[in-house]
Amino acid sequence: MLQRVALLLLLLASSRAFAVETMRIAMDDPGDEVRVSGRGLGFGPDAEDATFVAVTAGQATVRRRNGKLEVNGAPFIGDAIRFRGGLEATDAGGPGNEPLKAGSAQVRGDVVVRLFKNSLQLINVIPLEDYLAAVLGSEMPVSFPLEALKAQAVAARTYALQKKLDAYGAAFHMGSSVLHQVYGGVNREDAKTRAAVEATRGEVLTYDLAPIEAYFHASCGGRTESGQDALQRNLPYLQPVDCPCGKLPASRWSATLSEAELRGALKAPPGGLRVTGRTPTHRVTRVTMSDGSAVDGVSFRRKLGYTRLKSLDFDVEASGKNYVFTGRGFGHGAGLCQWGAKALADQGKTYREILSHYYPGAEFQQLY
Structure with a gap:
C-alpha cells in the first residue's frame, strides 16, 4: 500500500511539472x-x-x-x-x-x-479532465441530473487514476472499451459532461490514502453486490447497499432462449436447467444441467451473452422448448449504480452523498 501512495505522489508531482495529469x-x-x-x-x-x-x-x-x-x-x-x-x-x-x-x-x-x-x-x-468529459458522454446518459453526472465524473476519475497507478511505466494505462471505461473521443463530449467534470476537477475517492477501485455499472436492480461476489475483489468499500433503482422500469428485463440456443452456447444438454447457487443478494453463482454438469454464474452469462443476460440477478423457467429468463439490473452490480445515482439525484441528494452511499468508508481527496 505504501508503494501505491508513493506512486501516487510521484504521478502528482509529474502532473504539476507538466501542468496537467494525462x-x-x-x-x-x-x-x-x-x-x-x-x-x-x-x-x-x-x-x-x-x-x-x-x-x-x-x-x-x-x-x-x-x-x-x-x-x-x-x-x-x-x-x-x-x-x-x-x-x-x-x-x-x-x-x-x-x-x-x-x-x-x-x-x-x-x-x-x-x-x-x-x-x-x-x-x-x-x-x-478532457478524457473524462468524453467518458461521461459514453458511460452515462447526458440527460441525467447534474449531480448524478458529477458522481460519475468522480468515480471515473478515481477509476482511471487507479488504473494508471496499476499500469505505471506501461505503454498505455487503459483500453477504450467496456473492459475498462467506454471512451468515444470528441464526439461523446457534451456541455453537461464538461460542466460535471469541471465542477469536480481533481477530486477522487480514496481509502487508506490510495485511490479506490471505483467500479460502477448501469443498474443493480435494487441492491448492489459485494466486490468479492461480483469481481473477486474483497474491498471494504464495495459492499451491498440498498438502491432506489429497483423501482425503475429500466432495471427489469427478460429474455427467451430456445433449447437449441442454450445447447450451442453451453456445449451441453440444457434440459432441466436450474439455478443451484446464489449470492446473498440473489445473484446466480451456479447453474446445473440435466446431466449433472454445472457452470458458474459468470461463465454462464458470458457464454449466453451480456446483452441477453443483462445481469446475474435472474430467475429462469422452462416454457415448452424455450427458457424464459426474468431479471433485475444491468451489469456486475458492484459500486456506483448509475440509474440509482439518477434516482438519488432526483430526490435532491448531492454527488458526494451519492458516492458515499455506494462506496461506504471511502474519503474524498482533492488531488489538484
Missing part, C-alpha cells in the same frame, strides 16, 4: 497503416518534451514496413511516433488542444502510433 488510452488497432490528420499537425518521438516537426497539409500516413515505421513514405527512427495538433494555434489553447483524427476516431490530446506485435497500435495521450 492518461494513455489504447484505441483500436489499425493494422499495418493508419492516417492521422489535424490542423497544425506535427510529429516527433513519444515523449512529453518532444520537438515536433510540422507535417505538410496537416495529414500523415503511417505504415509498418519490414518491422519499421514510415511517415508519408519516409523512414522514422524508433518504435513509436507521437502526433500533436495545433502547433500553429494562437487562439485555441496552444499546441495539443486541436482535435486529431486517427483512423476512425477523433480525439483531443496527442496520438501515438507504435509498433505492436505484427501491426500498429494507436494510443491517445490525453489530459485526464
